[in-house]
Structures are given as structure tokens and as C-alpha cells.
Amino acid sequence: MKFWEIGKRNLKEIYRNPVLLGFLLGMPLAFMLVFCAAAGGGQAGPIALSIVDEDRSQTSSAFIQTLGSIEAIELNEPIYSEKSQGQEDLEDGRISLYLFIPSGFEEAAQARQTINLELAYKEADPMIGLQLKPIIEAVGSEFLGVVPPLNVELKGTESKIKNMAVNFYAPGIAVFGLMILISTAAGIIAGDREKGFLARMFTTPARPWDFILGYSLPFIPVLIVSTLIYLGVGMALGLTVVGNLGHAFLIFFLIGLCSIGIGMIVGSLVKSESQTGVSWIFIVPMAMISGAWFTVDRMPSAIKSVAGALPFIHAIDASRAVLNGSSFSAIILDFYWLIGWAVVLFAVGIVLFRRTMVS
């Protein structure tokens, strides 16, 4: 149990260091407060939605009525009968977005065929579309009894999600917060190397595994507490948990492990504690292209490919999905991806950390 003693020491070094702890928890909390508060916190007002109904059938009218009955939506009058009218008003800024119901809607509904609806919004304000998309999908599915061609599985109804923006931001910021573990883990390892503490410990009969466990396990309670805080604060600010909170927690846990693994790698490679600032060269761009703050849908395909290869976008997408009601099977690929990354990063981290023991 030598690793336990090393781990206890490292945990004490973390929780007795108010600056480190403040940074670790404070920064993402500040982000959470700013983003979620900017998104309206828990007091979300309805979104004004315009409709273009080219089908003009009984079914389309009934669908529009259903949409109007949703708390999160306030229907604009009048209902356009031609798409060009809605587009003109959108471009003129008279409306924020419109839902286009194409002709053939009723027929497709009766034939139980896939229905394609178009939600048009201003590019300058993509969030509003993102907020409404799952609501419309949910209402559409329930109303029509068909699965629309959108990759969101529904559980319950969209009305359970009080504020889609908060449900968008909170998981992203939580993952960003857990990415800060990269810098913290790297800082502790590099600092102990720089000050010679690791060298001193290497003169004791502790084995490599004692150090590896001793320098990774203390971050587990930090990771758990951080995740609980992010989820708690997120819920206080209006995060609606429709799905399984445990699944979301598991995703956060896995991405936290990935961050600790990267931290071990950086901490073993950089020469001094001050150089752990290099972690931020990875953290910020990775957070940017992982959809923590804004969607990556409109990014160039090359960047999307890079983002897709990294673990963070999978953690963010999967945690958003399970919080919004998706089943675990719907995120199983993201889950495997995260497990794979955690194993690879820890393996590389262990190899590099071991190399620091004897030169």
C-alpha cells in the first residue's frame, strides 16, 4: 500500500493549496455561471417561432397547433404559406427563425414515411436553432408517431427540458472543467520533478506502480467532487436532467481519466512546473473544437475530423445526449471511444512517467 501513502500526500498537497483548488474548481464554475446565466438561467422564456406551411393540410394545422401548445414555443402570426415569405422576413430580421413544413407532409405522415422539416435560422444566432431542434423533433415524433430523420432519441417530451441552452452549455463546461485536470496533474508531477521531491521518493523502495497510482488516484476524488459540483451548479442554473444522471457521471468520469492521463504525459515531458502552461496550448483549442461552447457543425471538415478523433467531443456529445434523455445504447460508441482513449493515454503516461525514474 505504498501507493496509498504517496497518493495521500498528493491529495493533501492539492486540497491544502487554496490557489490550486480555487483554479481547479473556480474557473469552470465561473464559466458555468457566465454561460448559463447568459442563456437565461432557469427562467427561460418561450422562443418565438414562425411557420411556413406549404402543405396546408389538416395534419399540418394540427401539428402547428400542437407546437403552439408547447410552453417553450410562442407561435408568430401569421402562418406563411410560401417559403419565400418566411425567408424574406428572416433575412430582414423581422423573425428569428421559421419552421418549414413542405407539401406532402400529410401524405408522408399517413404513409408513415420519414418527414423532413427544415428549421431556418440566422447564421449569426445558431443557438436558437439548436435549442428548438430537439423540441420540434420530440413534438413531431409524438404527434406523428414517426421517427424523424434527426439523430436524437426521445424520452418523455421536450417540455421536460426547461432551457436547451443550459442543457447545451452545462455539459460542455463540465467537460472543459475536467480538462483543467490536465494542467493540474501535469503541474504536480512536473513540480515534484523540478523540486527534486520525486527524486527523493525514487530513493525509497517504492515501485513504479506505487508512483503511478500515487500520482493518479488522488485526482479521482477531485474528479468526482468536481463533477458533482458542475452537475449541481448546472441544475441550480436550469440544467434539466431528463435521462440517466449516472450515465452522464460515467462519461464525465471517463473524460476526467483521459485528462489525468494527458496530465501525466505532459508532466513527464516538460522540464519544469512553469512549463506546464504548455497544457493550455492543448486545453483551449481542444475545448474550442470539441463543441464545449458552440457547435462544431459548421466547422471545416478537417477540423471536425480532428475533433472527432479526440475524446472530448465524444464526452460532450454523449453527456448532452444522456442528460437530454438518450439511452446508453445511443452513446455506446462514444463510450467505447472514451474507454479506448483513457487506456491509451494512461499507458503512454505510465511509460513516460517510468522513464523519469532513472536517467
Add this chain to the structure above:
Amino acid sequence: MNAVQTFKLTKKFNGLVAVNGVDLEINKGELFSLLGPNGAGKTTTIRMLCCLLKPTKGTASVLGYDVVKTPFSVKRLIGVSPQDTILSERLNCWENLALIGKVHGLSSDEVARRSKELLETMGLMERAKDQVRKFSGGMKRRLSIAMALVSDPQVLFLDEPTLGLDPQARRAIWEYIAELKGKKTILLTTHYMEEADFLSDRIGIIDEGRVVALGTSQELKTNRLEMRSMVVSTENLTAEVIADLQSKYSRLEKTKGRLKIYHKDLDFKGIVDYLHSRGVTVYSAALEQPTLEDVFIQITGKKLRD
């Protein structure tokens, strides 16, 4: 069996030779000092003996265990106080001692008993519950030595144990180390000749990675010191007189009002008479007791603190 033995121990860093074929034999219970200036290879030697560095050539053994082949057997037997006072700054004395003790496999009871003894011996009991980041340099150094001792090691490595301390704190640590003499095998590195002189059973003088002299302090001073030195306090020294002295004697050091002359067969009276004859006022003149510094200067041609 020797407690510590090195066999042509060599370490190169990027082609630069830090330790060059060092052969040492340290007996059980002996306090052996490696004396040398900064960069002489003292710390590199200790780091190889503690299994932190792999020798480029040669090897070493600690109580019969090879440092390269059986590092964990070596680590079980040694205690190390590194050159920089390396502690866990946000832990208190008890916690720092417990960390090292338990990693060495001591039980909680053993750790508590050993820690109590050491904290009392080192005069740290009053501050034992304070985080060590608030400690003075001397207190940290004492705790560092206590950490090296908590596992009751058979061989103790003390790398510059009084580096940067004021004379009072240095003297206190010398006393703690002196108490350990005979009980532990101790390898101490230092560039303070007084420290080596005061504490050591034997001294190895190391320079540029080589052990250039080995013996007790007295042996080194008697056998290796071919030159004696005298100090003269003077006034009216002229350049002409100095040049004359330099031509006659092996080495001359002149500071304001003070002249130090080194030579094999030092003619004390002749020098004083010569100075008087050249009109130099001589306030005092005395033959100096030889020091390890003198030995070092003679062997290497430079000062320990150069």
C-alpha cells in the same frame, strides 16, 4: 564486506565526464566525506549510489547489493538527505516522516515511535504539527535528515547537509550527525572543509570527477601536504618586495595588509628578517596549522570555493 564500494564508477552526460572511474571502499559504521568544489562530481556519485542515475561505466554496491542490478534491495537499506532540502511543503513534520517511513514498509506504530524520537532529537517537536513551508532553512534541513533516518537505514547518504545554513544552524546539524557516528555508515558530501574535518573518519578529495586524495584528515595533512604556510600582517609592502618573494617561494597570496606564503621548507625567521631588511613593517607573523583547503590547493592548484 564493505558497506559501500564503487568499481571504476563513471558517469558521462552528453560526453561530459562528471564522475571518472571512482574507486571507493567505505567500511561499515564509518563516516566518509567526499570533499570537493561545486561541480566536482560529489552529487552525481551519490545519485548513482542511490540508484537515481545509471553509471555509464563501472558499478557500485551497497552492503553487497549492486546498485544497477538490484536497485530495490539497495533502496531498502539506505536513507537519503538530498542536497536541496526537499520536503512536502504542505505536510507537517509527522506527515513527512510518515510518508517516508511507510513507503519503507514501517508500521504506523513504528513510524510514530521513530518520528517522536527523531523530532525530539532534532528539536522539532514544538513545531511538529505545522506545515513545513513555514519553517526556516535550518529546521527544514533537520527535518530532511530526520526523514533520511526514519526508516532506520544501515547506510545514510547526506548530500551537502549544511549547504546555505548560518554557522549556528550548521554547528547544530554537525552535532546531530556526530551522534550517529559508529551507529550508521554515512557518506557525506560537502565543499566545507571544516565540516569534513570535524565529522569524518576518512575523507576523499574529489575534483573534476576523480578522487585525487584519500585518507583521514590527519593523514592528508601530514602525508599529502608538502608545503607549509605562514601569515604575515604587514605595512609598506612594495611591488618589488612582492616580486622578490614570488620568485623565491612556491605560492603567495596577498590581501590588504596580509601576506600568506606557501613553501615546502618554510624559513619563518628568514622571511621576517628579509621583510625587516626591506623596510616592511611586520605587525605579526605566524606559521599556520595546515588545513584541508591547503591540501586541496596543493593537489589541484585551486581553492575549494573557486
